[in-house]
Amino acid sequence: MNGPRRFPEAAREALGDSQLRANLRRATHTIRDRRAAVVAEIGEWEALREAGRAIKEATMRHLDVHLEALERSVTDRGGVVHWARDAAEANATVARLVHEAGAREVVKVKSLATDEIGLNDALAAEGITAHETDLAELIVQLAHDTPSHILVPAIHRNRAEIAALFRRTLPGAQGVSDEPAALAEAARRFLRERFLGARVGVSGANFAVAQTGTVCVVESEGNGRMCTTLPEVLITVMGIEKVIPSLADLGVMLQLLPRSSTGERMNPYTSLWTGVAPDDGPQAFHLVLLDNGRTDVLADATGRQALHCIRCSACLNVCPVYERTGGHAYGDTYPGPIGAILAPQLHGMRGPTTSLPWASTLCGACADVCPVGIDIPGVLIHLRGRVVAQAARGDVPAGERLGMEAMARVFSSRRRYEAAQRLARAGARPLARGGRIEHRLPGPLAGWTMSRDLPAPPAQTFREWWRAR
Amino acid sequence: MRVALFITCLADTLFPEVGRATVTVLERLGHEVVFPEEQTCCGQMHANTGYRAESVPLVRRFARAFEGAGADAIVCPSGSCTAMVRDQYAGLAAASGDAGLEASVTALVPRVFELSQFLVGELGVEDVGAAFPHRVTYHPTCHSLRLLRVGDAPLRLLRAVRGIDLVELGEAEACCGFGGTFAVKNADTSTAMLTDKLQHVLATGAEVCTAADSSCLMHLGGGLSRRRAGVRTMHLAEILAAT
Amino acid sequence: MSGGAARAAVLARVRSALADVPAGEPGAAVPAVPAAAAPDDLAGLFADRVADYRATVTRCAADDAAIAAAIGEAFARHGAGSSVVAPGVPEAWRAAAPGPEVDEPALALERLDAVDGVLSGCALGIAETGTIILDGARRSGRRAITLVPDLHVCVVLAADVVAGVAEATARLGAAIVAGRPVTLVSGPSATSDIELDRVEGVHGPRRLEVVLAG
Numbered sequence: 001m002n003g004p005r006r007f008p009e010a011a012r013e014a015l016g017d018s019q020l021r022a023n024l025r026r027a028t029h030t031i032r033d034r035r036a037a038v039v040a041e042i043g044e045w046e047a048l049r050e051a052g053r054a055i056k057e058a059t060m061r062h063l064d065v066h067l068e069a070l071e072r073s074v075t076d077r078g079g080v081v082h083w084a085r086d087a088a089e090a091n092a093t094v095a096r097l098v099h100e101a102g103a104r105e106v107v108k109v110k111s112l113a114t115d116e117i118g119l120n121d122a123l124a125a126e127g128i129t130a131h132e133t134d135l136a137e138l139i140v141q142l143a144h145d146t147p148s149h150i151l152v153p154a155i156h157r158n159r160a161e162i163a164a165l166f167r168r169t170l171p172g173a174q175g176v177s178d179e180p181a182a183l184a185e186a187a188r189r190f191l192r193e194r195f196l197g198a199r200v201g202v203s204g205a206n207f208a209v210a211q212t213g214t215v216c217v218v219e220s221e222g223n224g225r226m227c228t229t230l231p232e233v234l235i236t237v238m239g240i241e242k243v244i245p246s247l248a249d250l251g252v253m254l255q256l257l258p259r260s261s262t263g264e265r266m267n268p269y270t271s272l273w274t275g276v277a278p279d280d281g282p283q284a285f286h287l288v289l290l291d292n293g294r295t296d297v298l299a300d301a302t303g304r305q306a307l308h309c310i311r312c313s314a315c316l317n318v319c320p321v322y323e324r325t326g327g328h329a330y331g332d333t334y335p336g337p338i339g340a341i342l343a344p345q346l347h348g349m350r351g352p353t354t355s356l357p358w359a360s361t362l363c364g365a366c367a368d369v370c371p372v373g374i375d376i377p378g379v380l381i382h383l384r385g386r387v388v389a390q391a392a393r394g395d396v397p398a399g400e401r402l403g404m405e406a407m408a409r410v411f412s413s414r415r416r417y418e419a420a421q422r423l424a425r426a427g428a429r430p431l432a433r434g435g436r437i438e439h440r441l442p443g444p445l446a447g448w449t450m451s452r453d454l455p456a457p458p459a460q461t462f463r464e465w466w467r468a469r
Numbered sequence: 470m471r472v473a474l475f476i477t478c479l480a481d482t483l484f485p486e487v488g489r490a491t492v493t494v495l496e497r498l499g500h501e502v503v504f505p506e507e508q509t510c511c512g513q514m515h516a517n518t519g520y521r522a523e524s525v526p527l528v529r530r531f532a533r534a535f536e537g538a539g540a541d542a543i544v545c546p547s548g549s550c551t552a553m554v555r556d557q558y559a560g561l562a563a564a565s566g567d568a569g570l571e572a573s574v575t576a577l578v579p580r581v582f583e584l585s586q587f588l589v590g591e592l593g594v595e596d597v598g599a600a601f602p603h604r605v606t607y608h609p610t611c612h613s614l615r616l617l618r619v620g621d622a623p624l625r626l627l628r629a630v631r632g633i634d635l636v637e638l639g640e641a642e643a644c645c646g647f648g649g650t651f652a653v654k655n656a657d658t659s660t661a662m663l664t665d666k667l668q669h670v671l672a673t674g675a676e677v678c679t680a681a682d683s684s685c686l687m688h689l690g691g692g693l694s695r696r697r698a699g700v701r702t703m704h705l706a707e708i709l710a711a712t
Numbered sequence: 713m714s715g716g717a718a719r720a721a722v723l724a725r726v727r728s729a730l731a732d733v734p735a736g737e738p739g740a741a742v743p744a745v746p747a748a749a750a751p752d753d754l755a756g757l758f759a760d761r762v763a764d765y766r767a768t769v770t771r772c773a774a775d776d777a778a779i780a781a782a783i784g785e786a787f788a789r790h791g792a793g794s795s796v797v798a799p800g801v802p803e804a805w806r807a808a809a810p811g812p813e814v815d816e817p818a819l820a821l822e823r824l825d826a827v828d829g830v831l832s833g834c835a836l837g838i839a840e841t842g843t844i845i846l847d848g849a850r851r852s853g854r855r856a857i858t859l860v861p862d863l864h865v866c867v868v869l870a871a872d873v874v875a876g877v878a879e880a881t882a883r884l885g886a887a888i889v890a891g892r893p894v895t896l897v898s899g900p901s902a903t904s905d906i907e908l909d910r911v912e913g914v915h916g917p918r919r920l921e922v923v924l925a926g
Contacts, residue, residue: 026908044747061737255876273893298725417509452694
C-alpha cells in the first residue's frame with residue numbers, strides 16, 4: 001500500500017499527476033457509458049437490484065447458517081474447507097497446502113481477498129513464487145505497483161507506460177509495440193508456459209453457493225479457467241461474505257454483476273465448480289474461508305451492508321472523487337466509495353483509513369449505480385459519526401470538534417444566532433473588497449480560500465430585511 | 470396557500486437576495502408567505518460531518534419553529550437543506566428516543582419542499598411570469614438531482630422565462646466538488662472538481678450560472694470570482710423573480 | 713488440520729455480530745423478479761448477441777448433414793488441420809472436423825496445446841446474453857479441451873436456447889448437483905485491461921465459432 005497516509009494528503013499527491021488524471025478520466029468515462037447502455041437494455045433492472053439487495057441482506061442476517069451449509073456441501077463433494085481468523089492464518093494455510101503439494105510456484109487468478117491479505121508476499125517469504133495471470137495484475141506485479149481499481153487494477157497506466165514496462169521486464173517481449181493486442185499477445189506467450197506447468201492454482205471467489213457447494217469465478221481473459229482447470233491442486237481464498245444461499249440467487253447475481261462491472265451483458269467466462277469432479281480439472285480442492293475483520297463489519301447493523309458488495313466497481317467509475325485521485329490515494333485494497341465504507345471497518349475503525357468516510361461529497365452517484373442497493377452515502381455519514389464518537393483516538397482535529405460544538409450552540413438559540421450574524425458582518429468588513437474576501441484566511445477556512453473567494457456578509461441579513469419590510 | 474419560508478442559515482446570512490427572490494415569486498403567484506423567525510440552521514453540516522448528537526437539538530428547533538406556523542407547505546430555496554429534512558430527520562428523531570419529536574417530524578416532513586419541486590410538482594406552475602434576457606447555464610446540484618429527484622423541474626421553470634438564452638452545461642450532472650465540509654477537509658480534491666466544472670461553465674459562454682442551492686453556488690461563484698472569469702452565479706429563485 | 717479453533721472462533725464471532733437478529737427469524741425468500749418478455753425469435757436474438765461479442769455464428773438446419781457442413785466450414789475458415797472432439801459429439805458431426813481425435817481416453821495437455829481446434833456441443837444457450845453453457849457432460853467435454861486449443865467450434869441446437877440467465881441457472885441444477893463443472897462462455901477470450909480497449913483473444917480460445925442448428 002501507499003504507506004500510512006490519510007486521504008487528503010495522499011490525494012494531494014495524486015492530483016498533481018496530470019498523466020494519471022487523464023488516464024483515469026478516460027477510463028472511468030468509457031466504462032460508465034458502457035454500463036449505462038447495457039443496464040438500459042433491462043426493463044426489470046430496478047427489480048433485479050432489489051432482489052440482489054434482499055438476497056445479500058438476508059444472507060448476512062443468517063451468515064453462520066449459510067457458512068456451515070457451504071462447508072458441508074463442499075466437503076460432501078470432496079473439497080476441504082479451512083477457516084482463517086485473519087490474514088496470517090489464511091496465508092499460513094495456503095503456504096502449507098502449496099508445500100504439501102510439493103510445488104514452488106503457483107498460478108493465480110486476480111483476487112481482491114488475496115491482495116487484501118498480502119498472500120503473494122507471504123508466499124515469497126516461504127520460497128513460493130506466485131504468478132499473477134490476469135493481464136492487469138501481471139502489469140501491477142511486474143511494476144512492483146499496487147492495484148488502483150477493483151476491476152481494472154492497472155487503470156492508472158496507459159499503453160505507452162505498459163509497453164515500456166513489458167520491454168524491460170517480460171521475458172521475450174523486448175520489441176513489443178504499444179498496441180493493446182500486441183501487449184496481450186506477449187502476456188499470453190509468457191503465461192501459457194506457466195499454465196501448462198502449474199501444479200497449484202490459487203483463486204478468489206465471486207460467489208459460493210451454500211446449498212450446492214459451488215464456487216463461481218467470473219472473468220474475461222481465460223486465465224481464470226486456466227488456473228481453476230489445469231493444476232492438480234486448486235486453493236480458493238474467499239471472504240465469508242461471498243456466500244449466497246442458492247443457485248436461484250446466483251442467477252440474480254450473474255445478471256447484476258457483468259453489466260455493472262465491465263458493462264457487458266455477460267463476461268466472457270464464468271466458471272462454476274463443485275468440489276472435485278473425477279477426471280475433470282483439479283483432483284484436490286481447498287476452500288479457505290476468511291474473516292480478517294469481516295465479523296467486525298457484520299457487528300455494525302448499519303455498516304454491515306458494506307459486506308453486500310459484489311465488487312463490480314460501478315461506484316468507482318461514477319465517483320467524482322475517485323475520478324480525480326485514483327485508487328492509490330485510498331491506501332487500501334478497496335478504493336473508491338465502497339472502499340471508503342469497507343476499508344475503515346475492516347481495519348477496526350483505526351489508522352489512516354478512518355479519513356476515508358470524508359473522502360466523498362455525498363453526491364450520491366454511487367448509490368444510484370450500486371447493483372445491490374448499498375446506501376453508500378448513508379453508511380459514510382454513519383461512519384463519520386463513529387469516528388467522531390471515538391474522539392480519544394485523535395482521528396478528528398481537536399479544533400473541528402470545538403468549532404462544531406460552538407456552532408451547534410450558536411444555532412440552538414435565535415439570540416446567539418443573530419448576534420453571530422452581526423459579528424460575522426463586522427469581522428469581515430476589514431477583509432472584504434467589492435463584496436468578496438480574497439485573502440487566504442487562516443484556520444478552517446484556509447482550505448476554502450486557497451482556491452475560492454468568500455462572499456462578504458451583506459449589509460442586511462434576510463431576517464433583517466423581513467422585519468423591516 | 471399559506472407558505473412558510475425555510476430560508477437556510479447560509480442564504481439568511483450571506484445570500485439574503487435569494488430569500489427575497491423566493492418571497493417575490495411565491496407572492497406573485499398569489500400565496501401568503503410567512504417567515505418563522507425562530508429558525509436557524511437545519512443541522513445538515515453537523516449531521517453530515519459526523520456530529521449527529523449536535524444536530525438533534527437543531528432538528529428539534531426546526532420542528533418547533535415550523536410547527537406553529539400554520540403553513541400548508543414549507544418551502545426552501547435549497548435542495549440540500551430540503552433533502553436533510555426529508556431524508557435524515559426521521560432517523561435522527563427516532564434515534565433521539567424522543568417520541569414527541571418523532572411525531573412532529575413525521576407530521577412536518579411531507580410538507581417540506583424545495584422551491585422548484587414545489588412550483589412544478591405541487592402547484593403545477595412552470596411559467597412564473599419572469600423575464601431575464603441573458604445567456605444562462607444551469608447546474609443541477611447533486612442533492613436536488615439524486616436525493617430529492619427534482620428531475621427537470623428547474624429546467625422547466627427556466628425554459629418558461631421570457632428572453633432567456635438557456636444553454637446546456639457539459640457533464641452537467643457531475644458534482645461541483647462542494648460537499649459541505651468536504652470543501653475544506655479535502656480542499657485539494659474539491660478544487661480539482663471545481664476546476665473541471667468551471668471549464669464546462671466557461672465553455673457555454675453563459676453570463677450567468679444558476680443552480681437551486683446557495684451552497685454549491687457559493688463554491689462555484691467563489692471559484693469564478695477568484696479566476697476573474699466574468700461569469701456571475703445567481704440562484705434559480707433570483708432569475709424567476711426577475712421581470 | 714483445517715483449524716477447528718479458527719472455525720469455532722469465526723462462527724462465534726459471526727453469531728455475536730448478529731446479536732440484533734431475532735432468534736428464529738426465517739431466512740427471507742428471494743423477491744421474485746418479473747421475467748422479461750421472452751422474445752419471439754429466441755434463436756435469432758441468440759445469434760445476434762453471440763455475434764455482438766465478435767464470435768462467428770453460422771445458422772443451419774437441424775439435420776446432421778447441414779450441421780456437419782457448417783462445422784467443416786468453421787474449421788476451414790481458420791485453416792485448422794487438426795482437432796480434438798468431445799466424446800459425446802455425434803459421429804456425423806465429428807467426421808466434419810479436421811483430423812479428429814476423440815478425447816476418450818483423455819488426451820495429454822501437451823496434445824491439447826498442439827491441436828488447432830476443438831469441436832464440442834453444449835448444454836444450453838442464453839439468448840439475452842449470447843452465452844453458451846458447457847456442463848461437463850460428454851457432449852460438452854471436460855473443461856480443458858474447450859480451453860487450451862486456440863479455436864473452439866461449438867454446436868448449439870436452437871431447441872436448447874433459453875431466454876435469460878435465470879432460466880439457464882435453473883436448468884443447470886442437475887449438472888451441478890451431480891458435481892459436474894459448468895462453464896458459461898460469452899464470446900472469445902477478451903481483455904480490456906489496457907486503456908479499456910477490448911482485445912479479443914488472450915488465454916482461452918481466441919476464436920469462437922458457433923454453429924446454431926435449427
